[in-house]
Amino acid sequence: MTRRSCSRTRHRLAAGTPWDHGVTTEGRPHVRFRTVIGSVLASTMAAAAGLVATTAPAAARDTATLIPGVTQLVDTAAGGGRVFVSTTDRIVVADASGTLTGTITGLASPTGLAITPDGSRVYAALSGSNEIAEIDAATLAVTRRIDLSAYPSPTNLSLDGDRLWVGYGVKGSFVGGVLSLDLSAAASAPVQVADRMYGAPLVAGAGTTVATGESGLSPSNLRVYDVSTTPATLRGIIDGSANGLWDLNDLTITPDGAQAITVFPGSGLDVWDTTTLTKVRTYGSRSEYPGAPRSVVRSADGAYLAAAFDGDTYGPYAAVYDSASATRTYQTTITNNATLVAGSLSVMGHDLFALQEDRQRNRYYLWRVEGATLQASTLTLSPAGTATALDPFPLTGRLTLPDGTAPGEQPIEISRTLPDGTTAVVGTVSTAADGTFTATDTPPVGGSVSYTAIWDGSPTVRWSKTTTKVDVATHATSLTLTGPTTGNASRSLTLTGRLSTAGDVPTPAGSVAVWRVVTNRNGTTVLDLAPATLAADGSFTITDTPPVGGTYTYHARYDGNATFSLSHVAYDVVIRGGAG
CATH class of the missing domain: 2.130.10.10 (YVTN repeat-like/Quinoprotein amine dehydrogenase)
Structure with a gap:
C-alpha cells in the first residue's frame, strides 16, 4: 500500500x-503614485x-x-x-x-x-x-x-x-x-x-x-x-x-x-x-x-x-x-x-x-x-545621503544568499510608500556580481517616505524583502519683491515678486498671501490684501493705493505644501503726503 x-x-x-x-x-498593494510636479x-x-x-x-x-x-x-x-x-x-x-x-x-x-x-x-x-x-x-x-x-x-x-x-x-x-x-x-x-x-x-x-x-x-x-x-x-x-x-x-x-x-x-x-x-x-x-x-x-x-x-x-x-x-x-x-x-x-x-x-x-x-x-536570502536597503523632495537621491543595498556565494546579476524591485499611504512600484535595479546595488529616486513629497526592496527568489532560495524609512525634507523655496522705495498717498503702487525654487525644479502653482503693515504718527495698522496669483515662472504682482503717508511694509508669504517649504519676504516703501 x-x-x-x-x-x-x-x-x-x-x-x-x-x-x-x-x-x-x-x-501587496499596487497603486499608481500621485505626482506633484508633472513628470519630474x-x-x-x-x-x-x-x-x-x-x-x-x-x-x-x-x-x-x-x-x-x-x-x-x-x-x-x-x-x-x-x-x-x-x-x-x-x-x-x-x-x-x-x-x-x-x-x-x-x-x-x-x-x-x-x-x-x-x-x-x-x-x-x-x-x-x-x-x-x-x-x-x-x-x-x-x-x-x-x-x-x-x-x-x-x-x-x-x-x-x-x-x-x-x-x-x-x-x-x-x-x-x-x-x-x-x-x-x-x-x-x-x-x-x-x-x-x-x-x-x-x-x-x-x-x-x-x-x-x-x-x-x-x-x-x-x-x-x-x-x-x-x-x-x-x-x-x-x-x-x-x-x-x-x-x-x-x-x-x-x-x-x-x-x-x-x-x-x-x-x-x-x-x-x-x-x-x-x-x-x-x-x-x-x-x-x-x-x-x-x-x-x-x-x-x-x-x-x-x-x-x-x-x-x-x-x-x-x-x-x-x-x-x-x-x-x-x-x-x-x-x-x-x-x-x-x-x-x-x-x-x-x-x-x-x-x-x-x-x-x-x-x-x-x-x-x-x-x-526554502532557504532564506537577505536584503538590505538604506539611504546613501539626505533626501529632499524633487531632488534625486541614492539608496544602496545588498542581496546575500544563504551559502554566502555571490548572487550575480539579479533584479531588485523598488517600491515607495508616501506619507499618505500611497504605494507604487517605481522601478527595478540590477545587482552587481557581489549582490550590491544602487537605486536613485526623486521623492515627490516631503515627510516620512518608506522604500521597499524585493527580490523574487529562485527555485532553491526564498524571496526576500526589506523596508527602510527616509525622512524627506520639503523642497526649499524663496521669495523676492522689487519696486519703488518711495511713493505718494492716494497714488497707485505696484510691486513685482517671484517665487523661486532651489535647483532645476519647476515652481509650484497657486498664490501667495499678501498683507501690509503701516507705521506713522497715528500708530501701526495691519491690513490683509488680495492674494497674488503665481504665474508659470513664479512671478506675481502686488498693486495697492496707499491712503495715507507713513512707512509701508509689504509682506508676501508662500505657505508651502507637502512638496515645497514655506517662504516669506518683506519690502519697505515710504509714502509721502496724506494725513499720516
Missing part, C-alpha cells in the same frame, strides 16, 4: 483566542543608472486572496498545482498562486478535505448529507459518494494511501467516533475504530497507528489506536489533565505512525511517541510564538514542520521548523486583521496555504505564504 509522506487531521472549529505577529493583505519623478527614475521604470509588481509573493460569496471557511487541501477550499455550501478551487479558478457545487456542507499525494483525487466530508465525496481534481466532477448515514456528520479526514480515516459526530451528542474506509474497494464499508466521543474528533492515521482527540474540551485527551487488526486496539490515552492539554486545535502524524504532533493553544506544538505515549519534544517556545498555535502540517519530504498562529497584536502569522533539529527556519507576518481558521494549513511544494476570516467586514481569504520552506 502506498503511504503518503504525512497524514493530518482536518476539522471545522470556531475562531479562537488570537496570538501575536502578523502582516498582509489581499496581496518619471524622468528622474528613467535617468537613474540601472533603474528601469515599471508599473506592475514582479510577482505575487505572499498573498491573501478574497473569496467572494461565502459566509464561512473550513479547510484546505493542496496538491497537483491546485488548492481546494471547503465552505458552507461549495468547494472553491485555486491555482498554485492562490488565484481562484473554479467552484464545485451540489455538496451538502463540505467540511474536512484530503487529497492524494499526486493531486489527482480529493475527498470531502459532507456533514450535511452524511457522505464522503470523491472528486476528480482535474475535471472537478464528483466521481463517487460513500454513504455514511449510520455515522452522523462526518467532519474530519486523514488520508493514508488507500485508507481514509473519518472523524464523525455531532458536537455534544457523545455518539461521535472514528471510522476507516478502504478506498480501493468498489463498495467501501465503514470499519469502526473509536466511538462514544463528545463530537466529531480530529483524526490522523499512518501505518498501523491512528491518533484521535476532541476539540472544544478542556482538558482534552489524545487516544492512540493500533489498527493492524480488526477491531482496532486502544494502545493508550495521553491524559489531558496530567499534561495540561486543553482545546485540541489540530493534529498530524509522521508517515510511519511513530509520532503524533498536536496543537494545543496553551502547550504549543508537541510531539508524542505513539508507542510509549510520552512527549518527545516541543517545537518552538512561548517566547517564539506569543499567542496561540492553530494549525500544523509537515512538508511532503518530512524535512520541515510548518505551523500557523493567531497573533495577539497584529494578526495571523506562520512559522517553519526544521523537523530534525526543531530549529525555526522562517517566520512570516501578514498585514490584515482577520482570524486564522484552525486546522486549515496545507503545504504544496514550498508554499503554505491557510484560511482567514474577517467576520466583522464579512470578508474571507485564502492565504498563501510563498517559498516558506
